[in-house]
Amino acid sequence: MSDVREWFIGLKVLGMRQSLETTAILLSRLGMPHLKFPSIHVAGSNGKGTTCSILSNCLSLAGVSCGLFTSPHLCFVEERVRIDGVPISPEIFDQCLERIRGEALVEPVTMPTYYEATFLVAMLAFEGAGIDRAVIETGLGGRLDSTRLVHADCCVLTELALEHTDVLGETLGEIAAEKAAIARPGEIFLAKWTYDAEARKSIEDAVGDHKLGFWWRPDRALLVRFDDTDKSHRPISEIATPSGWSPYQKEASILAHATLTMLELFKAARMMPSALLHTVWPGRVQWLQHEGVPILIDAAHNPSGMQKTCDQLRVQMEQDEAPTPGIVLLGCTAQTDLVGFLNPLVELLVQGEVGHIVVTEPEKGRRPAIKTSVLASELEAQGVPAVIEQVKRPEEALQRALELSKQDASQPILGIGSIYLVGNLLTALGMDTIEAMTTLRPSEDGKHWT
Structure with missing residues (x-):
């Protein structure tokens, strides 16, 4: 194990930090790499990783070089940082770590947590690769998650569930408030509908301009603007998904398609059928x-x-x-x-x-x-x-x-x-390889990418 990798593993003793301060300081010292590209920021309890992988693959298939940051990893830490579906190499990961360690040791010493360091690695790797756009999954919650510092022009909230109640709150409304805090002023916000009234209020309160907030209602197959809930609605077009896909995978594809359409990334949206054939999100059904x-x-x-x-x-x-x-x-x-x-x-x-x-x-x-x-x-x-x-x-x-x-x-x-x-x-099972953790792959029946 390299010296810098040992340093990185040692960061685990710092545990989890609910604060943006350390990450913000280190991003500044590193030259603000997170502002070099626009991002789609995704939070939620279930389906957010699937939504992120589909979004990323639609963009890549449309010719948009896309970075994907997710957590936690399944087999090895490099899979948290993918470019066009492929995890970055250990060599690139370590090179980014060297830069982060160097800046962390500048007085006053500012040590990141293990999670914060992986996020910083992603930002440096994406900058170094010259990506066009990133898709960023939150780690825990949203309000105080390091990913909230990215330059996001669209935010997405997938299904909510009672989880991490010791950190995020004991009710769905409190959890919703933490996760919906990723909303950016003046930018598009899409959320999966919840029947919990407190949670809906928390989400709508987080979005300042309700003309930019949209509910996806799977019960009615409708996309509803926050300020139009009492009016007639327009349906989302039906998206054919592979047989065997779970309900949350199907919902993820709809949220991804709606996101790309709202951003007027129409070529990427048209790649949805191909992306669904070629997306493999390891460990999910x-x-x-x-x-x-x-x-x-x-x-x-x-x-x-x-x-x-x-x-x-x-x-x-x-x-x-x-x-x-x-x-x-x-x-x-x-x-x-x-x-x-x-x-x-x-x-x-x-x-x-x-x-x-x-x-x-x-x-x-x-x-x-x-x-x-x-x-x-x-x-x-x-x-x-x-x-x-x-x-x-x-x-x-x-x-x-x-x-x-x-x-x-x-x-x-x-x-x-x-x-x-x-x-x-x-x-x-021997699936801890770069190839096995690549999310954009040729389909088994040999169909073309596009």
Whole structure:
């Protein structure tokens, strides 16, 4: 490991910082790289990474060189910083780190956190590559997230959920206020409709000019301006999505298309059908094959995400579009509502008559994993009629799931839970490569890019 990489890893001891001050100081010392290109800034609880990847790929396919910043990473830190879908190299990452460390050590010494450093790396890498535009995903919340410092000419808010309540607030309205704070004066703001009145008020209050704020209402397939909610509305055109896509993936494509249209990036908007064919967002409703066993992995990391994934799987099972999982591999980090998180999965397990569940503890995450004993006890309390095995390490849990699958005609495995679990599984499957983490790829059936 290089000296600068050791310095970077050491920044983890600083934990999480809810402040813009350090990042702002270092951006100034680095020559304000974040202002060298316009950005689309995306916040939310579910679907924001998918929305970002689709936006980025539409732009790249339209000939717009696009940087994509997301977090956390699944397998290696460079995947947080992509240019036209490809993670930057470790060499470029380290070169950016050297510049950041040099400026951080200037008196007065100003040390970034690990997350702040990755954001700064992205800004330097994007500047160095001469990108035309960036798509930026918030890390946690929005109001005090480093990404709020980018020059954004459009902001997008995806689905909200009760998450990180210890930091963002205990109600959906409080969480909405934190996330909607990414709104920029005089710029376009799009948000997915929420039925929570407090959350809607928080979002609308964050947008000064309601003529620039728009709700996407999936229940009516309408895009509604904030100040036109009591008037007739115009529908968004139907967008065909690949079979097997989850509801939040379909919503992400609609939000992305609306965003590009609002920005008058019409060529990029016209690339949507091609982008949907060529977008691979690792670890999100992703089917893989390993040793002849089909494996579906998904980062359903909160109750609403789990509900949507399980609803999608149920529909696919009923319509014979996807096989019923025979073994479930589950692991997650601390949940505000563990019962609510597990309930959709329990219903799917009962309906699909799943015989085995292997519970494990995700590794290398920022948040602590829920103990296997706790997960097993809760599943038993909810009446799961399956054999539950506890295997602490994810790699060993995957091997056990593969053994169980091969005992009965290679039953499909569903690996579901935290983002960190998905990263552990992908690494164990040998998917921790630049190629595997590239989000813009030729389609399997060989269709052309455009």
